Amino acid sequence: MTQPPPALAALAATDAAGLRELLLEVCSSPAWAAAVAATRPWHDRAELSAANAAATAGLSAADLRDAMAGHARIGTPKPGDAVSEREQAGVRDADPSVLAELRAANTAYEAKFGHVFLVCATGRTADGMLAALRARHPNDPATEAETVREELRKINEIRLDRLLDAPQ
Known part of the structure; x- marks a missing residue:
């Protein structure tokens, strides 16, 4: 070997x-x-x-909850956390209206599922993250968990x- x-x-x-x-x-x-x-x-x-x-x-x-606890809310990288800021670089120069929509969509998602929206944000734009969030919001809890x-x-x-x- x-x-x-x-x-x-x-x-x-x-x-x-x-x-x-x-x-x-x-x-x-x-x-x-x-x-x-x-x-x-x-x-x-x-x-x-x-x-x-x-x-x-x-x-x-x-x-899974333990794992999600280590992730910043999509659209809101943890200040000073290089990993969070790098992974969510797509929101850095996003239009404020898109960021406001992300905040609202996150709130609705968190109310439905009881945890932050987790998506592999690397390489995604703010618009792409928002689209993914909206696409997954209708999921049932079991589908979303997977x-x-x-x-x-x-x-x-x-x-x-x-x-x-x-x-x-």
């Missing part, structure tokens, strides 16, 4: 507490972090990606890639 890329090997070799901390920066669900950590060592990105997918698929409703799970998997994947691509 070939050696894993250096960044992946370094991540896999991180002590348990350090790995937990790094993984919780990717996804704020302790259950997700524990499930991913339990699959190490990873020999390639595909193995880490599979660990993310399996861990995300296995999250309970409470675990959509949220898939969006979370994509977000985690991007964050894991960034972690591995960061300068060592």
